[in-house]
Amino acid sequence: MHKTVQDIIKLKKEKKKISVITSYDYTLASLCDKAGIDVLLVGDSAGMVMLGYENTIPVTMDQMCMFTEAVSRARKNSLLVSDLPFMSYQASIEDAISNSGRLIKAGADAIKLEGGSVMAETISAIVDVGIPVMGHIGLQPQTTMLSEGYKVQGKTKDSAMLLIKDAKELEEAGVFSIALEMVSHEVAKIISETISIPTIGIGSGVNCDGQVLVLQDLLGMYDKIKPKFAKRYMNLSEDIVKSLEDYKKDVESSVFPAEKNWFSMDDEELKKLREQIGS
Secondary structure: OOOOHHHHHHHHHOOOOEEEEEOOOHHHHHHHHHOOOOEEEEOOOHHHHOOOOOOOOOOOHHHHHHHHHHHHHHOOOOEEEEEOOOOOOOOOHHHHHHHHHHHHHOOOOEEEOOEOHHHHHHHHHHHHOOOOEEEEEEOOOOOHHHHOOOOOEOOOHHHHHHHHHHHHHHHHHOOOEEEEEOEOHHHHHHHHHHOOOOEEEEOOOOOOOEEEEEHHHHOOOOOOOOOOOOOOOOOHHHHHHHHHHHHHHHHHOOOOOOHHHOOOOOHHHHHHHHHHHOO
16 A cells, blocks of 8 residues: 555654655656655656756646656555646636646646645645645746746745745645745745644755655756756766667677577478578
8 A cells, every 4th residue: 555645744743754756657666666765756847857848837737647647557655746737727726626636537646736825725625625735835947937047945034934924824725745945944944843744845955854856866867957956876877878889889790689689490490491482
C-alpha cells in the first residue's frame, strides 16, 4: 500500500524529514519509488525537462495527465502529487475542480497548484470535493517569472509578512502541505514553525519539513538551468554522452554487434536454405 496524505502529515508530527522528487516517466519513477522517496511530484517542470519548452507556461492538461499516468504505473510506495498547469485552474473554480479530477483519474493522489491567499477559495472548493491539495508559494514559475523574473522571495519585512499570511490562509483552506520555492531561509523557518502542516522546500533552506529536487538536476542530466539550490549527486550527462560516443564507434567499426549479441540458424537449416537459393 502506497503512502497517503495522512502519512506525510504524520512525518512532520514525528519530526521526520520528507523527501520529494519530481518524476515524469515510468523508468525513473520506478527507481525513485524503489529508493523509498516519500513523494513523487509530477511537476509541470516536465515541460522544460522532458519537452524542451523555455518555461512551464505551454504545458497542457493532456500532457500532465500523460506524465501522471506513466508515473502512477511505476509507483508502489510513494505518494503521488501532480501539478495543475498554467490556466487549468485560474479562470474558474469549476475548471480547477474538473482538471483536478482529471489528474486524480490519471493516478495522482493529490494535486498541487500555485498561489497564496488569492487561491484560498479555489483550494477550499477542491478539498471540499475530496481531492487533497498541496499549496505552492514563494517563487511561482507559472506567474512570478512573468512579472519579476527569477528572484528570491521574502527578503523584506513586508514581503515576508505576505508569505506568512499566504501560508496561514492556505492551511485554513485545507491544503495538506505547502511547497516554499526560493523563499529566504529565515522566512521559510518561521512559516514551518507557524503552520501545523508540512512545508516542502525548493531552495528555501534546511528548516523546511521536507525538500524537493528535480530528478534530472540531482543526476546531472539537465544542463540548461543550474539553480543554486540544486545539489548534483552525479554527473550522469557526461557518462551518457561518453557511452553514446563509444556505441557510435563500435557500430562504425563493426565491433557491435558481436556474436554474443546476435541469433543464429541451425547449421542444417542454413545448409538447406543455401541449397534452396543456389548459394
